[in-house]
Amino acid sequence: MLTTVDVVIVGAGASGAAVAWSLADTRMQIVCLDQGGWPNPATFPSAGRDWEARQHSDHSFNPSVRRAAADYPINEEASPIKIANYNGVGGGTVLYAGHFPRFHPSDFRVKTLDGVADDWPIDYATLEPFYDRNDAIMGVAGLRGDPANPLKPERMPPLPLGKSAAAVARGFNAQGWHWWPSDSAIATQEHEGRAPCINLGHCLYGCAQGAKASTDITYWPLAVRAGVEVRTHCRVREVCVDDQGMATGVIYFDAEGQEQFQPAHMVIMACNGVGTPRILLNSKSKLFPDGLANSSGLVGRNLMFHPYASITGYFDAPLDGGRGPSNGLWSQEFYETDLNRGFVRGYTYEFSRGGGPASQALGGIGSGRVPIGSGHHRAFRKRLDHSTGMVAICEDLPEAHNTVTLDPTLTDAHGIPAPKINYTISENSQRMLDFAMARGAEVMKAAGAYEVQTAAPLSFGGWHLMGTARMGRDPKTSVVNDWGRSHDVKNLFVVDGSLFVTSAGVNPTSTIQALALYVADAIKSRLANLFD
Amino acid sequence: MALTDQQIEAFRTIAGRIIPAEDGALGADDATIFADLSSSLNDIAPAIASIIDAVNLEAFGRFAQLPSVEQDAILRKVQGALGMTFWAAVQRVTLCYYRDDRVLSALGLRPGPPFPRGQVLEQGDWSLLDPVKARQPFWRET
Numbered sequence: 001m002l003t004t005v006d007v008v009i010v011g012a013g014a015s016g017a018a019v020a021w022s023l024a025d026t027r028m029q030i031v032c033l034d035q036g037g038w039p040n041p042a043t044f045p046s047a048g049r050d051w052e053a054r055q056h057s058d059h060s061f062n063p064s065v066r067r068a069a070a071d072y073p074i075n076e077e078a079s080p081i082k083i084a085n086y087n088g089v090g091g092g093t094v095l096y097a098g099h100f101p102r103f104h105p106s107d108f109r110v111k112t113l114d115g116v117a118d119d120w121p122i123d124y125a126t127l128e129p130f131y132d133r134n135d136a137i138m139g140v141a142g143l144r145g146d147p148a149n150p151l152k153p154e155r156m157p158p159l160p161l162g163k164s165a166a167a168v169a170r171g172f173n174a175q176g177w178h179w180w181p182s183d184s185a186i187a188t189q190e191h192e193g194r195a196p197c198i199n200l201g202h203c204l205y206g207c208a209q210g211a212k213a214s215t216d217i218t219y220w221p222l223a224v225r226a227g228v229e230v231r232t233h234c235r236v237r238e239v240c241v242d243d244q245g246m247a248t249g250v251i252y253f254d255a256e257g258q259e260q261f262q263p264a265h266m267v268i269m270a271c272n273g274v275g276t277p278r279i280l281l282n283s284k285s286k287l288f289p290d291g292l293a294n295s296s297g298l299v300g301r302n303l304m305f306h307p308y309a310s311i312t313g314y315f316d317a318p319l320d321g322g323r324g325p326s327n328g329l330w331s332q333e334f335y336e337t338d339l340n341r342g343f344v345r346g347y348t349y350e351f352s353r354g355g356g357p358a359s360q361a362l363g364g365i366g367s368g369r370v371p372i373g374s375g376h377h378r379a380f381r382k383r384l385d386h387s388t389g390m391v392a393i394c395e396d397l398p399e400a401h402n403t404v405t406l407d408p409t410l411t412d413a414h415g416i417p418a419p420k421i422n423y424t425i426s427e428n429s430q431r432m433l434d435f436a437m438a439r440g441a442e443v444m445k446a447a448g449a450y451e452v453q454t455a456a457p458l459s460f461g462g463w464h465l466m467g468t469a470r471m472g473r474d475p476k477t478s479v480v481n482d483w484g485r486s487h488d489v490k491n492l493f494v495v496d497g498s499l500f501v502t503s504a505g506v507n508p509t510s511t512i513q514a515l516a517l518y519v520a521d522a523i524k525s526r527l528a529n530l531f532d
Numbered sequence: 533m534a535l536t537d538q539q540i541e542a543f544r545t546i547a548g549r550i551i552p553a554e555d556g557a558l559g560a561d562d563a564t565i566f567a568d569l570s571s572s573l574n575d576i577a578p579a580i581a582s583i584i585d586a587v588n589l590e591a592f593g594r595f596a597q598l599p600s601v602e603q604d605a606i607l608r609k610v611q612g613a614l615g616m617t618f619w620a621a622v623q624r625v626t627l628c629y630y631r632d633d634r635v636l637s638a639l640g641l642r643p644g645p646p647f648p649r650g651q652v653l654e655q656g657d658w659s660l661l662d663p664v665k666a667r668q669p670f671w672r673e674t
Contacts, residue, residue, distance in 0.1 A: 045645075046645055047645055047647045047648070048645050049631050049644060051645050051646065052627055052630070052631065053572075053627040053628070053631070056623065056627065104671050105671065105673065106671070106674055108674070109674045112674075113672065113674070123674065124674070143661075145665065147664070147665075147667045147668060147669045147671075148670060148671055149671055150671065160654060160655045160656055161655060161656025161657065161658065162653045162654055162655075162656050163656065169656075169657075169661070170660060172664075173660060173663055178664060178667065178670075179661075179664060180661075180664060198648075198650025199646075199650055199651040199652065199653040200651065201646060201651065202647075208647040208648070209647060209648075323651040323652065323653055324653035332671075336670075356630075357630040357639065357641060358627045358629075361626050362626050362627075365622060365626065372549070372551070372608075372611070372622060373549050373550070373600070373603070373607060374601070374604055376552065377551075377554055377556075377557040378555055381639070384639060
């Protein structure tokens with residue numbers, strides 16, 4: 001049997017890295033288990049001629065396409081939105097765009113302000129210092145003074161607008177609508193030893209330059225230097241408990257496929273909104289027959305994605321194509337609730353620059369605008385580097401029938417039951433998507449687009465996995481308390497997107513990490529009586 | 533499953549119509565491009581075989597001899613019938629075609645991967661932000 005450690009963290013992604021770094025202060029013995037390995041930027045797609053092809057194979061953000069040894073199968077037949085993730089050190093931050101918006105203060109008071117869903121047990125002011133600390137460690141480019149948001153600390157200079165974002169900005173200006181340079185976890189100048197962005201345009205598939213902040217190159221080097229052990233290629237099957245209902249550690253399969261038991265005084269789940277409920281539901285025992293920490297019945301319920309709409313404009317003037325990060329600007333004109341729009345809550349527009357030549361050709365062929373056969377070259381030359389667009393990232397409200405459960409038959413390579421997703425897009429979300437496409441088309445027309453293409457929902461866009469072990473003060477209506485500790489198991493914590501009570505209309509990574517730092521801080525301030 | 537030489541040759545004709553040598557551009561049946569393409573077909577070999585079978589059925593085994601207009605019509609019909617199976621081939625052809633140095637150069641693009649040289653992105657017109665800077669904060673206080 002392995003030596004007992006103070007803390008075992010399951011998952012080395014956005015939140016696992018942040019909580020490990022913060023807890024390293026305590027000099028507790030901390031082990032983090034991850035089912036994948038360390039990414040090697042030298043092998044990322046943008047370093048090879050087949051860089052666009054690898055978006056559709058081993059560096060796809062869709063695990064069902066990628067099929068890496070570290071991945072696990074997911075039954076997502078009953079969901080119009082498919083899961084996107086990355087299993088390895090850095091987690092989803094390895095294959096994300098680096099969007100780094102924060103929640104708004106109103107996002108924590110949804111019930112009070114708008115009469116829907118629930119309020120969070122914490123507020124923006126509570127998280128603000130952790131947002132600030134996280135921004136400093138990850139390294140954020142942007143511009144202070146956005147009138148749609150509370151004032152934030154100074155950041156690195158914003159990413160360039162280029163021709164494409166400037167075109168979209170003109171469209172917003174013509175409508176009199178808000179836009180602002182995006183907060184992006186992408187270094188625009190040297191930051192803590194990381195080189196600045198050189199516009200590879202391949203953020204979503206791994207940044208070979210290391211300019212984009214993924215936790216394998218931000219938090220983890222600091223945490224490892226402080227004594228945290230990262231044990232890779234270790235897939236956790238379940239959290240074990242004793243007769244008193246306290247967690248005793250985790251059972252996992254090591255890199256050789258051998259079953260191991262890692263005893264620990266404290267277990268922290270950091271496996272995202274699908275992985276965490278999967279393991280908790282698979283941790284059944286005499287005391288917890290419905291899965292661990294599940295006396296509320298809410299583990300795996302209230303799954304939220306962000307339904308996405310895309311709006312693409314085609315312009316006569318040449319634009320940037322795929323040269324540069326997809327990030328550039330956002331608009332939160334329609335972020336706060338206005339019931340005259342026909343829906344409650346709101347969304348953010350996020351600029352999306354464009355893809356490489358093959359991606360643009362495939363987009364054209366897929367939409368029927370570029371034919372196969374005769375006429376292909378003429379149509380493609382007209383469109384190459386002449387389009388740009390944006391997505392609308394819509395707030396999804398929690399609904400108990402949107403779930404992560406255990407598939408009765410499908411298992412991973414170690415025989416662990418696979419997660420099964422049941423999800424439907426609500427009427428409110430659909431109305432929001434429709435509104436976002438209509439207003440987005442107006443922006444593109446105002447920007448000078450001669451043609452606009454819209455689509456929703458983006459079936460491949462299940463990047464944000466939230467709500468499946470929500471926080472709250474009432475054990476009947478939440479899985480963990482207001483500082484991330486399980487109501488049922490007093491030495492079990494959750495720090496990933498499962499915690500979210502509501503999803504807001506922005507990318508969740510900065511909030512996930514701020515929450516992880518907040519939970520770590522709560523643990524550190526209560527060490528003397530942590531399990532009372 | 534590995535494709536036979538005969539199937540590969542049949543698919544070369546099809547690839548050459550998916551992206552044809554027209555308007556001064558190379559086709560996907562160019563020797564260098566198709567060598568790259570044919571080396572990456574094994575994982576979608578069943579899809580390729582289905583497409584070849586469907587095309588042969590529509591063309592009575594004479595696809596290569598048909599005028600290009602008829603070839604295109606057959607491919608559109610097969611595309612409609614096979615859906616995602618056909619798309620797998622289109623995707624593979626397109627991904628291989630648009631990484632050929634000659635193709636990229638002809639389009640005015642720099643051949644090769646983005647890293648390590650990087651790419652140039654102009655700052656753009658930051659004066660566009662002036663009217664937004666003048667706006668009062670509008671996030672909801674709680």
